[in-house]
Amino acid sequence: MKDFTEKTLSSEQIFEGRIINLQVDEVELPNGKKSKRELVKHPGAVAIIPITREGKIVLVRQYRKPLEKMVVEIPAGKLEKNEAPFQTAERELQEETGYRCQALQYVTSFYTSPGFADEIVHLYYTDQLERLEVPLDTDEDEFVEVIEVTLDEAFKLVREKQIYDAKTAYAIQYLQLKQLVKGS
Amino acid sequence: MKDFTEKTLSSEQIFEGRIINLQVDEVELPNGKKSKRELVKHPGAVAIIPITREGKIVLVRQYRKPLEKMVVEIPAGKLEKNEAPFQTAERELQEETGYRCQALQYVTSFYTSPGFADEIVHLYYTDQLERLEVPLDTDEDEFVEVIEVTLDEAFKLVREKQIYDAKTAYAIQYLQLKQLVKGS
Numbered sequence: 001m002k003d004f005t006e007k008t009l010s011s012e013q014i015f016e017g018r019i020i021n022l023q024v025d026e027v028e029l030p031n032g033k034k035s036k037r038e039l040v041k042h043p044g045a046v047a048i049i050p051i052t053r054e055g056k057i058v059l060v061r062q063y064r065k066p067l068e069k070m071v072v073e074i075p076a077g078k079l080e081k082n083e084a085p086f087q088t089a090e091r092e093l094q095e096e097t098g099y100r101c102q103a104l105q106y107v108t109s110f111y112t113s114p115g116f117a118d119e120i121v122h123l124y125y126t127d128q129l130e131r132l133e134v135p136l137d138t139d140e141d142e143f144v145e146v147i148e149v150t151l152d153e154a155f156k157l158v159r160e161k162q163i164y165d166a167k168t169a170y171a172i173q174y175l176q177l178k179q180l181v182k183g184s
Numbered sequence: 185m186k187d188f189t190e191k192t193l194s195s196e197q198i199f200e201g202r203i204i205n206l207q208v209d210e211v212e213l214p215n216g217k218k219s220k221r222e223l224v225k226h227p228g229a230v231a232i233i234p235i236t237r238e239g240k241i242v243l244v245r246q247y248r249k250p251l252e253k254m255v256v257e258i259p260a261g262k263l264e265k266n267e268a269p270f271q272t273a274e275r276e277l278q279e280e281t282g283y284r285c286q287a288l289q290y291v292t293s294f295y296t297s298p299g300f301a302d303e304i305v306h307l308y309y310t311d312q313l314e315r316l317e318v319p320l321d322t323d324e325d326e327f328v329e330v331i332e333v334t335l336d337e338a339f340k341l342v343r344e345k346q347i348y349d350a351k352t353a354y355a356i357q358y359l360q361l362k363q364l365v366k367g368s
Contacts, residue, residue, distance in 0.1 A: 004247040063188040143188040
Protein backbone atom coordinates (compact mmCIF):
# COMPACT_ATOMS: atom_id res chain seq x y z
CA MET A 1 0.00 0.00 0.00
CA LYS A 2 1.33 3.37 -1.03
CA ASP A 3 1.79 6.34 1.26
CA PHE A 4 1.12 9.77 -0.24
CA THR A 5 1.45 11.75 3.01
CA GLU A 6 1.58 15.49 2.44
CA LYS A 7 4.04 17.25 4.71
CA THR A 8 2.75 20.48 6.23
CA LEU A 9 5.14 23.34 5.48
CA SER A 10 3.06 26.13 7.02
CA SER A 11 -0.44 26.66 8.28
CA GLU A 12 -2.46 29.86 8.14
CA GLN A 13 -5.54 30.33 10.32
CA ILE A 14 -8.13 32.16 8.18
CA PHE A 15 -11.25 32.10 10.34
CA GLU A 16 -12.41 30.96 13.77
CA GLY A 17 -16.17 30.65 13.98
CA ARG A 18 -18.84 29.34 16.28
CA ILE A 19 -19.17 26.05 14.37
CA ILE A 20 -16.21 25.82 12.02
CA ASN A 21 -12.66 27.07 11.65
CA LEU A 22 -10.87 27.50 8.34
CA GLN A 23 -7.16 27.13 7.74
CA VAL A 24 -4.99 26.97 4.65
CA ASP A 25 -1.93 24.74 4.79
CA GLU A 26 0.98 24.83 2.42
CA VAL A 27 2.05 21.24 1.82
CA GLU A 28 4.82 19.33 0.14
CA LEU A 29 3.41 16.74 -2.24
CA PRO A 30 4.88 13.23 -2.75
CA ASN A 31 6.64 14.51 -5.92
CA GLY A 32 8.33 17.31 -3.96
CA LYS A 33 6.15 20.07 -5.41
CA LYS A 34 4.23 22.48 -3.23
CA SER A 35 0.48 22.98 -3.07
CA LYS A 36 -2.14 24.56 -0.82
CA ARG A 37 -4.94 22.77 1.02
CA GLU A 38 -8.10 24.50 2.25
CA LEU A 39 -9.20 22.81 5.47
CA VAL A 40 -12.49 23.25 7.32
CA LYS A 41 -12.26 22.14 10.94
CA HIS A 42 -15.48 20.91 12.54
CA PRO A 43 -16.03 19.45 16.03
CA GLY A 44 -17.84 16.38 14.64
CA ALA A 45 -21.45 15.38 15.04
CA VAL A 46 -23.87 12.63 15.96
CA ALA A 47 -27.00 11.48 14.17
CA ILE A 48 -29.72 9.14 15.39
CA ILE A 49 -32.08 6.75 13.57
CA PRO A 50 -35.10 6.81 15.93
CA ILE A 51 -37.85 4.23 15.38
CA THR A 52 -41.08 4.52 17.36
CA ARG A 53 -42.92 1.57 18.94
CA GLU A 54 -45.30 1.80 15.95
CA GLY A 55 -42.34 1.26 13.62
CA LYS A 56 -42.23 4.83 12.32
CA ILE A 57 -39.04 6.80 11.76
CA VAL A 58 -38.80 10.17 13.48
CA LEU A 59 -37.44 12.88 11.18
CA VAL A 60 -36.88 16.61 11.61
CA ARG A 61 -37.46 19.41 9.12
CA GLN A 62 -35.33 22.51 9.54
CA TYR A 63 -34.09 25.44 7.52
CA ARG A 64 -30.53 24.94 6.36
CA LYS A 65 -29.00 28.26 5.42
CA PRO A 66 -26.20 26.76 3.26
CA LEU A 67 -28.90 25.26 0.99
CA GLU A 68 -31.43 28.10 1.48
CA LYS A 69 -34.23 25.61 2.02
CA MET A 70 -36.00 23.33 4.49
CA VAL A 71 -34.26 19.97 4.75
CA VAL A 72 -35.66 16.68 6.09
CA GLU A 73 -33.06 14.87 8.19
CA ILE A 74 -32.67 12.33 10.94
CA PRO A 75 -32.08 14.09 14.29
CA ALA A 76 -28.46 15.24 14.62
CA GLY A 77 -26.26 17.68 16.39
CA LYS A 78 -22.67 18.66 16.81
CA LEU A 79 -20.39 17.27 19.50
CA GLU A 80 -19.87 19.37 22.59
CA LYS A 81 -16.72 19.48 24.69
CA ASN A 82 -16.70 17.09 27.65
CA GLU A 83 -19.62 15.09 26.29
CA ALA A 84 -19.30 11.55 24.91
CA PRO A 85 -20.88 11.05 21.46
CA PHE A 86 -23.66 8.77 22.81
CA GLN A 87 -24.56 11.44 25.40
CA THR A 88 -24.75 14.07 22.66
CA ALA A 89 -26.98 11.68 20.72
CA GLU A 90 -29.34 11.14 23.69
CA ARG A 91 -29.51 14.88 24.36
CA GLU A 92 -30.05 15.94 20.74
CA LEU A 93 -32.76 13.32 20.33
CA GLN A 94 -34.60 14.71 23.36
CA GLU A 95 -34.14 18.36 22.36
CA GLU A 96 -35.12 17.91 18.73
CA THR A 97 -37.87 15.30 18.91
CA GLY A 98 -39.20 15.19 22.48
CA TYR A 99 -38.31 11.50 22.72
CA ARG A 100 -36.05 9.90 25.30
CA CYS A 101 -34.37 6.64 24.37
CA GLN A 102 -33.47 3.78 26.61
CA ALA A 103 -30.99 1.89 24.50
CA LEU A 104 -28.87 3.49 21.82
CA GLN A 105 -27.03 1.15 19.43
CA TYR A 106 -23.90 2.38 17.70
CA VAL A 107 -24.15 1.86 13.92
CA THR A 108 -21.08 3.40 12.30
CA SER A 109 -19.09 6.59 11.80
CA PHE A 110 -18.16 8.35 8.60
CA TYR A 111 -16.48 11.50 7.36
CA THR A 112 -18.91 13.61 5.35
CA SER A 113 -16.52 15.58 3.09
CA PRO A 114 -12.95 14.32 3.38
CA GLY A 115 -11.83 16.50 0.47
CA PHE A 116 -12.12 19.75 2.40
CA ALA A 117 -13.47 19.10 5.92
CA ASP A 118 -12.73 16.87 8.91
CA GLU A 119 -16.37 16.52 10.02
CA ILE A 120 -17.16 13.04 11.32
CA VAL A 121 -20.69 11.80 12.00
CA HIS A 122 -21.30 9.06 14.58
CA LEU A 123 -24.52 7.25 13.75
CA TYR A 124 -26.80 5.56 16.30
CA TYR A 125 -30.00 3.53 16.12
CA THR A 126 -32.79 3.09 18.62
CA ASP A 127 -36.23 1.52 18.60
CA GLN A 128 -36.69 2.08 22.35
CA LEU A 129 -38.32 5.50 22.46
CA GLU A 130 -40.37 7.11 25.21
CA ARG A 131 -42.11 10.43 24.81
CA LEU A 132 -40.92 13.08 27.28
CA GLU A 133 -43.73 14.50 29.40
CA VAL A 134 -42.07 17.90 29.57
CA PRO A 135 -40.26 18.79 26.32
CA LEU A 136 -36.73 20.17 26.63
CA ASP A 137 -35.76 23.58 25.37
CA THR A 138 -34.05 23.53 22.00
CA ASP A 139 -31.10 25.74 21.18
CA GLU A 140 -32.37 29.29 20.92
CA ASP A 141 -31.48 29.63 17.24
CA GLU A 142 -32.80 26.22 16.22
CA PHE A 143 -36.31 25.77 14.78
CA VAL A 144 -37.34 22.23 14.10
CA GLU A 145 -40.52 20.50 12.93
CA VAL A 146 -40.84 16.83 13.88
CA ILE A 147 -42.45 14.40 11.43
CA GLU A 148 -43.02 10.67 11.82
CA VAL A 149 -43.27 8.53 8.70
CA THR A 150 -43.47 4.82 7.96
CA LEU A 151 -40.45 3.19 6.39
CA ASP A 152 -42.31 2.92 3.09
CA GLU A 153 -43.03 6.66 3.22
CA ALA A 154 -39.34 7.29 4.00
CA PHE A 155 -38.23 5.19 1.02
CA LYS A 156 -40.65 7.19 -1.12
CA LEU A 157 -39.28 10.51 0.18
CA VAL A 158 -35.80 9.39 -0.91
CA ARG A 159 -36.98 8.19 -4.32
CA GLU A 160 -38.86 11.44 -4.89
CA LYS A 161 -35.81 13.50 -3.84
CA GLN A 162 -37.57 15.09 -0.89
CA ILE A 163 -34.79 13.61 1.24
CA TYR A 164 -31.35 14.59 -0.07
CA ASP A 165 -29.20 14.76 3.04
CA ALA A 166 -26.35 12.22 2.92
CA LYS A 167 -26.58 10.85 6.47
CA THR A 168 -30.38 10.56 6.18
CA ALA A 169 -30.15 8.79 2.81
CA TYR A 170 -27.59 6.44 4.39
CA ALA A 171 -29.86 5.85 7.40
CA ILE A 172 -32.87 5.00 5.27
CA GLN A 173 -30.83 2.65 3.11
CA TYR A 174 -29.63 1.05 6.37
CA LEU A 175 -33.26 0.49 7.39
CA GLN A 176 -34.10 -0.98 3.97
CA LEU A 177 -31.21 -3.40 4.31
CA LYS A 178 -32.24 -4.30 7.88
CA GLN A 179 -35.79 -4.98 6.70
CA LEU A 180 -34.62 -7.17 3.80
CA VAL A 181 -32.21 -9.18 5.95
CA LYS A 182 -34.91 -9.67 8.60
CA GLY A 183 -37.50 -10.66 6.01
CA SER A 184 -35.27 -13.14 4.18
CA MET B 185 -45.60 22.03 6.79
CA LYS B 186 -43.81 24.82 8.58
CA ASP B 187 -41.49 27.33 7.00
CA PHE B 188 -38.52 28.49 9.09
CA THR B 189 -36.84 30.54 6.35
CA GLU B 190 -34.02 32.69 7.65
CA LYS B 191 -33.88 36.10 6.03
CA THR B 192 -30.39 37.26 5.08
CA LEU B 193 -29.65 40.67 6.62
CA SER B 194 -26.04 40.92 5.50
CA SER B 195 -23.37 38.70 4.01
CA GLU B 196 -19.64 38.92 4.58
CA GLN B 197 -17.18 37.21 2.25
CA ILE B 198 -14.39 35.78 4.45
CA PHE B 199 -12.35 33.71 2.01
CA GLU B 200 -12.20 32.81 -1.66
CA GLY B 201 -10.17 29.70 -2.31
CA ARG B 202 -9.37 27.29 -5.07
CA ILE B 203 -11.95 24.74 -3.92
CA ILE B 204 -14.16 26.48 -1.37
CA ASN B 205 -15.36 29.94 -0.42
CA LEU B 206 -16.41 30.94 3.08
CA GLN B 207 -19.01 33.56 3.96
CA VAL B 208 -20.74 34.56 7.17
CA ASP B 209 -24.35 35.71 6.89
CA GLU B 210 -26.27 37.61 9.50
CA VAL B 211 -29.82 36.25 9.47
CA GLU B 212 -33.18 37.02 10.99
CA LEU B 213 -34.63 33.93 12.66
CA PRO B 214 -38.32 32.97 12.60
CA ASN B 215 -38.70 34.46 16.11
CA GLY B 216 -37.31 37.82 14.94
CA LYS B 217 -33.95 37.39 16.68
CA LYS B 218 -30.65 37.70 14.84
CA SER B 219 -27.99 35.06 14.43
CA LYS B 220 -24.92 34.32 12.30
CA ARG B 221 -24.47 31.45 9.87
CA GLU B 222 -21.08 30.20 8.69
CA LEU B 223 -21.42 28.98 5.11
CA VAL B 224 -18.91 27.00 3.07
CA LYS B 225 -19.56 27.26 -0.68
CA HIS B 226 -18.42 24.33 -2.78
CA PRO B 227 -18.91 23.73 -6.54
CA GLY B 228 -20.38 20.25 -5.97
CA ALA B 229 -18.96 16.90 -6.93
CA VAL B 230 -19.59 13.59 -8.62
CA ALA B 231 -18.79 10.08 -7.43
CA ILE B 232 -18.89 6.83 -9.34
CA ILE B 233 -19.52 3.22 -8.29
CA PRO B 234 -17.43 1.33 -10.88
CA ILE B 235 -17.87 -2.44 -11.13
CA THR B 236 -15.49 -4.44 -13.32
CA ARG B 237 -16.56 -7.30 -15.64
CA GLU B 238 -15.24 -9.64 -12.92
CA GLY B 239 -17.69 -8.07 -10.44
CA LYS B 240 -15.05 -6.18 -8.46
CA ILE B 241 -15.48 -2.64 -7.22
CA VAL B 242 -12.78 -0.15 -8.20
CA LEU B 243 -11.68 2.04 -5.27
CA VAL B 244 -9.02 4.71 -4.90
CA ARG B 245 -6.70 5.40 -1.98
CA GLN B 246 -5.50 8.95 -1.55
CA TYR B 247 -4.13 11.22 1.12
CA ARG B 248 -6.80 13.51 2.53
CA LYS B 249 -5.16 16.46 4.26
CA PRO B 250 -8.25 17.36 6.35
CA LEU B 251 -8.03 13.91 7.99
CA GLU B 252 -4.22 13.66 7.82
CA LYS B 253 -4.45 10.11 6.51
CA MET B 254 -4.93 7.87 3.47
CA VAL B 255 -8.62 7.37 2.72
CA VAL B 256 -10.25 4.63 0.62
CA GLU B 257 -13.05 6.06 -1.53
CA ILE B 258 -15.02 5.45 -4.67
CA PRO B 259 -13.64 7.60 -7.54
CA ALA B 260 -14.88 11.18 -7.25
CA GLY B 261 -14.11 14.70 -8.26
CA LYS B 262 -15.46 18.18 -8.13
CA LEU B 263 -17.65 19.71 -10.80
CA GLU B 264 -16.01 21.96 -13.34
CA LYS B 265 -17.61 24.93 -15.05
CA ASN B 266 -19.23 24.15 -18.39
CA GLU B 267 -19.19 20.42 -17.78
CA ALA B 268 -22.31 18.35 -17.11
CA PRO B 269 -22.10 16.13 -14.01
CA PHE B 270 -22.09 12.89 -16.04
CA GLN B 271 -19.19 14.23 -18.12
CA THR B 272 -17.25 15.05 -14.96
CA ALA B 273 -18.00 11.52 -13.76
CA GLU B 274 -16.71 9.94 -17.00
CA ARG B 275 -13.58 12.10 -16.92
CA GLU B 276 -12.79 11.55 -13.25
CA LEU B 277 -13.26 7.81 -13.64
CA GLN B 278 -10.75 7.77 -16.50
CA GLU B 279 -8.24 10.04 -14.75
CA GLU B 280 -8.35 8.29 -11.40
CA THR B 281 -8.74 4.63 -12.38
CA GLY B 282 -7.68 4.22 -16.01
CA TYR B 283 -11.11 2.84 -16.90
CA ARG B 284 -13.50 4.22 -19.48
CA CYS B 285 -17.16 3.48 -19.05
CA GLN B 286 -19.77 2.96 -21.73
CA ALA B 287 -22.97 3.43 -19.77
CA LEU B 288 -23.23 5.51 -16.64
CA GLN B 289 -26.43 5.15 -14.61
CA TYR B 290 -27.51 7.98 -12.36
CA VAL B 291 -28.15 6.72 -8.80
CA THR B 292 -28.94 9.73 -6.61
CA SER B 293 -27.65 13.05 -5.30
CA PHE B 294 -27.14 14.16 -1.71
CA TYR B 295 -25.78 17.08 0.29
CA THR B 296 -22.86 15.97 2.42
CA SER B 297 -22.95 18.53 5.26
CA PRO B 298 -26.10 20.70 5.08
CA GLY B 299 -25.34 22.27 8.46
CA PHE B 300 -22.37 24.29 7.21
CA ALA B 301 -21.75 23.55 3.51
CA ASP B 302 -23.65 23.44 0.22
CA GLU B 303 -21.62 20.59 -1.30
CA ILE B 304 -23.77 18.21 -3.34
CA VAL B 305 -22.55 14.83 -4.61
CA HIS B 306 -24.10 13.28 -7.72
CA LEU B 307 -23.67 9.52 -7.61
CA TYR B 308 -23.38 7.26 -10.67
CA TYR B 309 -23.08 3.51 -11.20
CA THR B 310 -21.49 1.56 -14.00
CA ASP B 311 -20.68 -2.09 -14.64
CA GLN B 312 -19.60 -1.39 -18.24
CA LEU B 313 -15.88 -0.68 -17.82
CA GLU B 314 -13.10 -0.82 -20.39
CA ARG B 315 -9.46 -0.37 -19.52
CA LEU B 316 -7.85 2.61 -21.29
CA GLU B 317 -4.83 1.64 -23.37
CA VAL B 318 -3.13 4.96 -22.69
CA PRO B 319 -3.82 6.25 -19.17
CA LEU B 320 -4.83 9.89 -18.83
CA ASP B 321 -2.85 12.38 -16.82
CA THR B 322 -4.23 13.03 -13.37
CA ASP B 323 -4.34 16.49 -11.84
CA GLU B 324 -0.79 17.48 -11.00
CA ASP B 325 -1.44 17.65 -7.26
CA GLU B 326 -3.43 14.42 -7.09
CA PHE B 327 -1.83 11.10 -6.12
CA VAL B 328 -4.07 8.10 -6.26
CA GLU B 329 -3.62 4.35 -5.78
CA VAL B 330 -6.24 2.17 -7.47
CA ILE B 331 -7.43 -0.99 -5.72
CA GLU B 332 -9.99 -3.53 -6.90
CA VAL B 333 -11.85 -5.58 -4.32
CA THR B 334 -14.73 -8.04 -4.36
CA LEU B 335 -18.01 -6.91 -2.84
CA ASP B 336 -17.43 -9.18 0.14
CA GLU B 337 -14.03 -7.56 0.68
CA ALA B 338 -15.65 -4.13 0.42
CA PHE B 339 -18.30 -5.05 3.03
CA LYS B 340 -15.45 -6.24 5.27
CA LEU B 341 -13.53 -2.97 4.79
CA VAL B 342 -16.62 -1.09 5.98
CA ARG B 343 -17.20 -3.41 8.97
CA GLU B 344 -13.56 -3.11 9.98
CA LYS B 345 -13.65 0.68 9.65
CA GLN B 346 -11.05 0.81 6.91
CA ILE B 347 -13.69 2.58 4.83
CA TYR B 348 -15.11 5.61 6.64
CA ASP B 349 -15.97 8.02 3.86
CA ALA B 350 -19.71 8.78 3.77
CA LYS B 351 -20.30 8.52 -0.01
CA THR B 352 -18.28 5.29 -0.15
CA ALA B 353 -20.15 3.77 2.80
CA TYR B 354 -23.39 4.76 1.04
CA ALA B 355 -22.19 3.22 -2.23
CA ILE B 356 -21.26 -0.08 -0.63
CA GLN B 357 -24.57 -0.26 1.23
CA TYR B 358 -26.22 0.42 -2.16
CA LEU B 359 -24.38 -2.57 -3.63
CA GLN B 360 -25.38 -4.75 -0.66
CA LEU B 361 -29.00 -3.80 -1.19
CA LYS B 362 -28.73 -4.44 -4.95
CA GLN B 363 -27.24 -7.87 -4.29
CA LEU B 364 -29.98 -8.79 -1.79
CA VAL B 365 -32.79 -7.62 -4.05
CA LYS B 366 -31.27 -9.50 -6.99
CA GLY B 367 -30.77 -12.64 -4.92
CA SER B 368 -34.25 -12.68 -3.40
